[in-house]
Amino acid sequence: MMSPDRLEQDNRLPAYLRLRDRIAARVAAGEWTAEVALPSENVFAREEGLSVGTVRKALQQLVSEGLLERRQGAGTFLRKPAFEPTLFRFFALQDADRAKTIPVSRLVARSLQTAPAEVAEVLGTADCIRIDRLRLLKDQPILSEEIWLPRARFDGIETVAEGEIGPLLYPFYLERFGTFVAHAEDEVSFATPPAEIARRLGLAADAFVAVIERTAFALDGSAIEWRRAMGPARSFRYRSRIG
Amino acid sequence: MMSPDRLEQDNRLPAYLRLRDRIAARVAAGEWTAEVALPSENVFAREEGLSVGTVRKALQQLVSEGLLERRQGAGTFLRKPAFEPTLFRFFALQDADRAKTIPVSRLVARSLQTAPAEVAEVLGTADCIRIDRLRLLKDQPILSEEIWLPRARFDGIETVAEGEIGPLLYPFYLERFGTFVAHAEDEVSFATPPAEIARRLGLAADAFVAVIERTAFALDGSAIEWRRAMGPARSFRYRSRIG
DNA sequence: CTTCTGCACTTCTATACAGAAGTAGTTGAC
DNA sequence: GTCAACTACTTCTGTATAGAAGTGCAGAAG
Numbered sequence: 001m002m003s004p005d006r007l008e009q010d011n012r013l014p015a016y017l018r019l020r021d022r023i024a025a026r027v028a029a030g031e032w033t034a035e036v037a038l039p040s041e042n043v044f045a046r047e048e049g050l051s052v053g054t055v056r057k058a059l060q061q062l063v064s065e066g067l068l069e070r071r072q073g074a075g076t077f078l079r080k081p082a083f084e085p086t087l088f089r090f091f092a093l094q095d096a097d098r099a100k101t102i103p104v105s106r107l108v109a110r111s112l113q114t115a116p117a118e119v120a121e122v123l124g125t126a127d128c129i130r131i132d133r134l135r136l137l138k139d140q141p142i143l144s145e146e147i148w149l150p151r152a153r154f155d156g157i158e159t160v161a162e163g164e165i166g167p168l169l170y171p172f173y174l175e176r177f178g179t180f181v182a183h184a185e186d187e188v189s190f191a192t193p194p195a196e197i198a199r200r201l202g203l204a205a206d207a208f209v210a211v212i213e214r215t216a217f218a219l220d221g222s223a224i225e226w227r228r229a230m231g232p233a234r235s236f237r238y239r240s241r242i243g
Numbered sequence: 244m245m246s247p248d249r250l251e252q253d254n255r256l257p258a259y260l261r262l263r264d265r266i267a268a269r270v271a272a273g274e275w276t277a278e279v280a281l282p283s284e285n286v287f288a289r290e291e292g293l294s295v296g297t298v299r300k301a302l303q304q305l306v307s308e309g310l311l312e313r314r315q316g317a318g319t320f321l322r323k324p325a326f327e328p329t330l331f332r333f334f335a336l337q338d339a340d341r342a343k344t345i346p347v348s349r350l351v352a353r354s355l356q357t358a359p360a361e362v363a364e365v366l367g368t369a370d371c372i373r374i375d376r377l378r379l380l381k382d383q384p385i386l387s388e389e390i391w392l393p394r395a396r397f398d399g400i401e402t403v404a405e406g407e408i409g410p411l412l413y414p415f416y417l418e419r420f421g422t423f424v425a426h427a428e429d430e431v432s433f434a435t436p437p438a439e440i441a442r443r444l445g446l447a448a449d450a451f452v453a454v455i456e457r458t459a460f461a462l463d464g465s466a467i468e469w470r471r472a473m474g475p476a477r478s479f480r481y482r483s484r485i486g
Numbered sequence: 487c488t489t490c491t492g493c494a495c496t497t498c499t500a501t502a503c504a505g506a507a508g509t510a511g512t513t514g515a516c
Numbered sequence: 517g518t519c520a521a522c523t524a525c526t527t528c529t530g531t532a533t534a535g536a537a538g539t540g541c542a543g544a545a546g
Binding site: 014015016050051052053054057071072073074075 | 528529530531532533537538539540
Binding site: 257258259293294295296297300314315316317318 | 498499500501502503507508509510
């Protein structure tokens with residue numbers, strides 16, 4: 001689940017970092033799904049033969065990485081990512097209602113494909129699954145996505161029933177493949193769309209679109225997913241917090 | 244320097260947080276400018292009558308907030324923001340050279356003005372200074388900026404000699420006004436520019452520009468600056484890290 | 487049935503201490 | 517003069533301990 005090099009590098013890293021890795025691996029393995037508490041500091045300390053302070057440090061590390069969540073008096077819990085709502089903030093319905101509607105997703109196509117060079121370089125392999133997805137708001141197409149996943153990690157996702165997947169992919173990655181998206185990098189630009197995309201979005205051939213290219217990373221820093229999303233430039237809004 | 248409510252709320256917050264605030268205030272007051280080390284953990288502990296562990300926690304807090312920087316064996320230092328180079332990554336010269344050229348800045352206009360309602364609401368006051376700035380790369384205008392600052396905090400900036408300011412504003416805010424930009428929020432969209440802006444950028448009247456609206460915040464969370472930047476959409480690249 | 491109290495748990499704060507690891511300057515040997 | 521060793525610092529890691537603060541549940545009191 002975790003990258004092997006991370007687990008084996010028990011060399012001369014400090015104890016609290018090695019413990020962090022071990023716990024992260026057990027989380028990724030699905031040992032404590034859902035809303036049940038992880039073992040307490042004291043239990044961890046006893047089991048691992050470390051002091052409570054060291055355990056605290058490892059746990060704190062995982063909290064700051066966004067994997068865990070601690071509540072005083074209650075315990076330590078998995079943090080259901082709550083991630084994509086944060087990620088999905090472009091094309092925010094600045095229309096009438098400012099409500100937090102998540103757009104409907106429709107899978108257009110899924111297939112095994114050899115990734116183009118630029119994608120293969122990022123993902124570290126050309127043996128990929130490609131997913132084409134269309135997102136709609138009130139039956140209006142607002143985003144056309146092209147998603148590339150390494151087959152080694154996501155094998156079988158191309159045949160999963162569409163209903164099982166739901167509108168958000170990252171929670172699905174976690175539940176089904178034990179893969180946690182720790183962070184991502186976006187790149188926004190502006191272009192004229194290929195004819196096929198323009199058609200899908202219901203735009204004129206000479207219209208303009210905003211382009212978001214994203215690479216998503218796992219906890220160990222390896223690239224998990226590359227995607228390119230396009231949508232009409234006029235209704236585009238991308239929000240981002242820096243620092 | 245720090246917001247008063249933060250300093251006065253010495254009520255029943257934990258000691259390490261109160262210490263954090265005191266140190267942040269002293270930093271903001273300019274007590275340890277430049278590349279000289281702050282007092283060591285031991286010195287702080289003695290001076291403040293706290294244990295070293297508590298001091299460490301306060302210092303660590305400030306590191307994670309981006310204010311300080313610690314080097315094992317050497318000491319604790321101010322972190323020259325290094326901020327704007329990170330912020331200035333749109334309109335990245337994807338031209339021939341991928342070098343890290345910082346664009347030239349030219350101040351077009353500065354004046355005291357009443358801020359429009361939306362800006363006044365963000366900044367908490369309509370009594371503002373407005374700066375218009377043009378940024379050029381190889382004599383090509385690539386960005387037209389409109390910057391609003393609350394007069395209470397930045398009084399006099401409208402008459403500072405242009406040469407004194409330099410190409411990056413945030414370091415200047417810190418040196419001259421003791422104001423540290425802790426984080427910012429960007430909002431990116433696309434639009435057709437007003438005639439005046441199009442002229443400044445040397446664009447056709449019906450061209451598309453990318454619009455970046457940014458609100459910058461101080462350590463205490465108060466909004467310090469609002470700006471709107473526009474530049475030709477075609478050469479636009481905005482990078483952002485999430486999570 | 488509702489409210490309060492107590493208890494066993496959790497994480498959080500704060501202290502103290504020992505030694506590892508890294509840095510920078512000085513001193514001494516060659 | 518050059519380079520190595522030493523030294524006096526710094527932050528970092530790890531341990532141990534005490535009590536505060538918050539949670540959730542069970543059982544008593546009303």
